[in-house]
Amino acid sequence: MAVKTFRPLTPSLRYKTxxxxxxxxxxxPEKRLVTTRRRTGxxxxxxxxxxxxxxxxxxxxxxxVDFRRxxxxxxxxxxxxxxxxxxxxxxxxxxxxxxxxxxxxAPVGVTVGAKLMSGPQASAEPGNHLPLKLIPxxxxxxxxxxxxGKGGQMVRSAGSGATLMARDEGYAQLKLxxxxxxxxxxxxxxxxxxxxxxxxxxxxxxxxxRNRYLGRRPLTRGMVRNPVDHxxxxxxxxxxxxxxxxxxxxxxxxxxxxHKTRPRYKDSNKYIVVRRDGRVMKRK
Numbered sequence: 001m002a003v004k005t006f007r008p009l010t011p012s013l014r015y016k017t018x019x020x021x022x023x024x025x026x027x028x029p030e031k032r033l034v035t036t037r038r039r040t041g042x043x044x045x046x047x048x049x050x051x052x053x054x055x056x057x058x059x060x061x062x063x064x065v066d067f068r069r070x071x072x073x074x075x076x077x078x079x080x081x082x083x084x085x086x087x088x089x090x091x092x093x094x095x096x097x098x099x100x101x102x103x104x105x106a107p108v109g110v111t112v113g114a115k116l117m118s119g120p121q122a123s124a125e126p127g128n129h130l131p132l133k134l135i136p137x138x139x140x141x142x143x144x145x146x147x148x149g150k151g152g153q154m155v156r157s158a159g160s161g162a163t164l165m166a167r168d169e170g171y172a173q174l175k176l177x178x179x180x181x182x183x184x185x186x187x188x189x190x191x192x193x194x195x196x197x198x199x200x201x202x203x204x205x206x207x208x209x210r211n212r213y214l215g216r217r218p219l220t221r222g223m224v225r226n227p228v229d230h231x232x233x234x235x236x237x238x239x240x241x242x243x244x245x246x247x248x249x250x251x252x253x254x255x256x257x258x259h260k261t262r263p264r265y266k267d268s269n270k271y272i273v274v275r276r277d278g279r280v281m282k283r284k
Contacts (some may be wrong), residue, residue, distance in 0.1 A: 023197070026093065030101055036061060066092065070118070073121055092107040109126045137164055140193060142162065155190075
């Protein structure tokens, strides 16, 4: 996929870049595999705003993506590569021999006409889905399960991939895109290959309006508010880099720079071998 640029005929075109969409082969989604997305505007069931700066945006349909890939031993053909408005990755539309159609994340190198399969009998080729205990070392995978049979939960965004580093005592060690090395049970499944649409990170919105199309509203900085509205508000002692007479915090007083949000004694810490900052986790 390439990124398209524009001549700066207007200020909004100067920095704007968009995907070329050259890889898209089907412009309308499969009707039976979509549902309408209901917008909340960041409000809960009581009508109170619980997530700020959310509202507006283009109407979207939710594609029902098959993250489980539980149709084992049945060969499927890729009949289309489609756009998904609510995720960065492209979708591949599969048609199985019995006529059933399902969406999956489109990996790099999988095109229309490719034959894919899931299950223990599948080969370690891009797009196939099989248990970690059957995947060769050093292979890049995505759509990784955390609980066997639950469906892929990790490594699903455009261009991402995890590397299978080792297997020991019933667990596989994966190096995640963040740099973290984590243990995952070897009965969990993953899809071979890197997620497609890797050039997504090079797309520049270029103007505020494109943020509004995505449903993101403007958010005022705390430093430019009044003291009654935000802990960082007020005119005295402010600094551009943050801090001064006050520590940088959220509107509710939680520190925002350097404050660790992960619970110190979280149960899943035992599965982390190396943190994403390079620190080796201590074992008790």
